[in-house]
Amino acid sequence: MKRFKRIFVIVADSLGVGEMEDAAKYGDAGVNTLRHLSYSKIDFSIPTLEKLGIGNITKVHNTPENPYPLASFGKMKEMSVGKDTLTGHWELMGLFVTKPFPSFTDTGFPKELIDLLEKETGHKFIGNYAESGTKIIYDLGEKHLETKELIIYTSADSVLQIAANEEIIPISELYRVCEITRKITLENTEWMVGRIIARPFVGKTKDTFVRTANRHDYAIKPFEKTILDSLYEENYQVIAVGKINDIFDGQGITESYKIKNNHQGIEEVIRIAQTEFDGICFANLVDFDALYGHRRNPVGYAECVEEFDRDLDKLLEFLTPEDLLIVCADHGNDPTHTGSDHTREYVPLLVYNSTLEGLDLGVRMTFADIGATIADNFKVKKTKIGTSFLKEIQ
Numbered sequence: 001m002k003r004f005k006r007i008f009v010i011v012a013d014s015l016g017v018g019e020m021e022d023a024a025k026y027g028d029a030g031v032n033t034l035r036h037l038s039y040s041k042i043d044f045s046i047p048t049l050e051k052l053g054i055g056n057i058t059k060v061h062n063t064p065e066n067p068y069p070l071a072s073f074g075k076m077k078e079m080s081v082g083k084d085t086l087t088g089h090w091e092l093m094g095l096f097v098t099k100p101f102p103s104f105t106d107t108g109f110p111k112e113l114i115d116l117l118e119k120e121t122g123h124k125f126i127g128n129y130a131e132s133g134t135k136i137i138y139d140l141g142e143k144h145l146e147t148k149e150l151i152i153y154t155s156a157d158s159v160l161q162i163a164a165n166e167e168i169i170p171i172s173e174l175y176r177v178c179e180i181t182r183k184i185t186l187e188n189t190e191w192m193v194g195r196i197i198a199r200p201f202v203g204k205t206k207d208t209f210v211r212t213a214n215r216h217d218y219a220i221k222p223f224e225k226t227i228l229d230s231l232y233e234e235n236y237q238v239i240a241v242g243k244i245n246d247i248f249d250g251q252g253i254t255e256s257y258k259i260k261n262n263h264q265g266i267e268e269v270i271r272i273a274q275t276e277f278d279g280i281c282f283a284n285l286v287d288f289d290a291l292y293g294h295r296r297n298p299v300g301y302a303e304c305v306e307e308f309d310r311d312l313d314k315l316l317e318f319l320t321p322e323d324l325l326i327v328c329a330d331h332g333n334d335p336t337h338t339g340s341d342h343t344r345e346y347v348p349l350l351v352y353n354s355t356l357e358g359l360d361l362g363v364r365m366t367f368a369d370i371g372a373t374i375a376d377n378f379k380v381k382k383t384k385i386g387t388s389f390l391k392e393i394q
Contacts, residue, residue: 002394004353004377005322007280008269008315009370011089011244012308014289016332016345017058017075026083026344031334033293033345035059037305040298040336046309048316052327052350053358071352072393074361076328076369079385083342084157086194086219088330089247089284093226094371094383101158101194101220105130105341109152109160113191116184117152121177124149130156132295132340133211137163137201141209144168150177151199155294156341158194160185163211166200171214174198182218195219195246213260217246227371228252228282230380237279241268244282254279262287262304266311273318280374284330293333294340301335316352324377325352326370351393361389 016033023029034054038044038061046054046063053069054060080087080097087097108128118124126149127140136153137144144151144165151163160181164174178198185191196218203209228238229252238254242265245256257272259265262285272281285308292301312327319325332345349361349370365387372386 001391004324005278006273007324007326007374007377008273008319009092009280009282009326009328009374010269011092011282011284012288012327012329012348013085013284013286014293014331014333014342015305015329015348016334016343017348018346020077020344020346023344027339027341028083028332028334028337028343028345031332031337031343031345032058033301033332033334033343034305034348035061036334036336037298037301038063041302044302044306046306048309048313049350052352054348054350056360057348069358071325071350071358072356072361072389073351073358074349074364075346076349076364076367077346078331078344079366079368082158083331083344084194085289085330086158086247088347088367089244090222090226091367091385092328092330092370093228093248094368094375094386095222095224095226096366096368096385102190102192103156103158104154104160104193105156109154110191113184113188114152117181120180120184123177125152127151127153130154133161133163133199137209137211138206141165141201141203142206145204150174154193156339159197160193160195161197161199163199163201166202166212166214167204171200174200175216178216178218186220192220213258217243219247219249221249222251224383226252227375227380227383230375230382231279231378234378234380236378236380237277239272239277239279239281241265241272241281241283243284243286247284262308263311266308266315270315270318273315273323279378289333289342293335293342296335296337296340298335319352319354321353321355323353326350327352328367328370330367351389353393356393359393361392364389
C-alpha cells in the first residue's frame with residue numbers, strides 16, 4: 001500500500017451537498033448548499049471540480065456526472081450533534097461531539113455574564129444580540145466611536161464576538177478583553193460557547209467601516225487528543241492555514257499561517273506545496289461561510305466557488321505523485337435557506353492523487369474517516385471513531 005509523504009486537506013467552509021436524514025430536527029429540511037447556489041447563476045462553471053468528480057456527489061448546475069473522475073468521490077455524514085465550525089473540524093480529526101455548544105441567538109447573552117465581563121475587563125458593552133458582523137458595526141460603530149463601549153454580539157453559531165475600532169481600542173486591548181471573556185465562559189458550562197472571536201474594524205463613519213484581517217478566535221481546547229496530536233507526537237509536520245490553528249487552539253499544530261481571504265489561502269497552500277515537508281497541510285477557506293452563506297447571498301457564493309475552482313486548478317500543478325489532496329467541508333450553509341444559520345448537511349469528499357484512478361467512496365458514516373485515513377497513512381495512533389479509506393483508493 002502506497003504511503004503519501006504529504007497530505008493536503010482543504011476545508012471549503014460550509015459547502016454542504018444535501019440534507020442529512022435528521023436535518024428537519026434542525027429546521028433544515030430540503031437544504032443543499034452546492035446545488036442551490038449553482039442554480040443562482042446561469043453560466044455557473046466549475047471545470048476543475050467537475051473533472052475531479054463533484055457532479056457525481058450531488059446534482060450541480062452545468063456540472064454533469066463524470067464517468068472518469070480524476071478524484072475518488074463521496075459524501076460524509078456528521079456523527080456529532082450540531083452543525084458548527086468547531087464540531088465539524090474536530091470530527092474531521094477524530095473527535096465525536098455528543099453535546100452541542102450553547103448558543104444565544106434568540107436571547108442574547110445573560111445579564112449576569114455581561115455584568116461580569118464589564119467588571120473584569122473595565123469596559124462597557126453595547127449590542128448583545130444576534131447579527132451579521134458587518135451589519136452590527138454599521139448600526140453601532142458610530143456609537144462605539146463616541147462612547148468607546150465595545151460591541152458584543154453573537155450569531156446562529158456558538159460564538160461570542162466582540163468588535164472594536166482599531167483606531168480607539170488597540171488590538172492588544174481587544175485581545176486582552178477576549179482572553180478574559182474566554183476564561184470567564186470556561187468557568188460556567190452554561191456560558192461555554194465554542195469560540196470567542198475578536199472582530200477589529202477601521203473607519204470613521206458607518207459607510208467607511210470595514211473589518212480588518214486582525215480577527216482572532218479563542219476556541220475551546222479539544223476535549224481529547226486528535227489526529228493532529230498523533231502526528232505532532234511522532235514528529236510529523238502539521239501546517240495550519242487560515243483559522244485551523246484557532247479552531248484547535250494551537251493543539252497539535254507545528255506551523256500556522258493566517259490569511260485574508262480564500263484566494264490568499266490557496267496561494268499559501270501553493271507556497272507550502274513548493275516546500276519539502278513530511279506530514280499534512282490543513283487549510284480552511286472561510287469566505288464561503290462568512291461572506292456568503294450567513295449573508296444568504298447565493299450569487300456571491302456561486303462566484304466564490306468559481307474562484308476556488310480556478311485556484312484549485314493552479315494548485316493541482318504543484319502536487320507530486322507523493323501527495324494526496326482531500327477537499328471537504330465542515331457543515332452546510334445554504335444561502336437560499338431561511339434565517340442565517342448553518343445547515344445540517346452531508347459534506348463532499350474528493351480525494352486526488354495524480355497516479356490513482358477515481359472511484360466511488362460512497363457515503364461515509366463520519367467526517368472522522370479523513371482523520372483515520374491520515375493516521376493510517378502515517379502509521380500514527382488513531383482516535384475512537386473513523387474508518388480509513390486508504391486501501392480503497394489504491
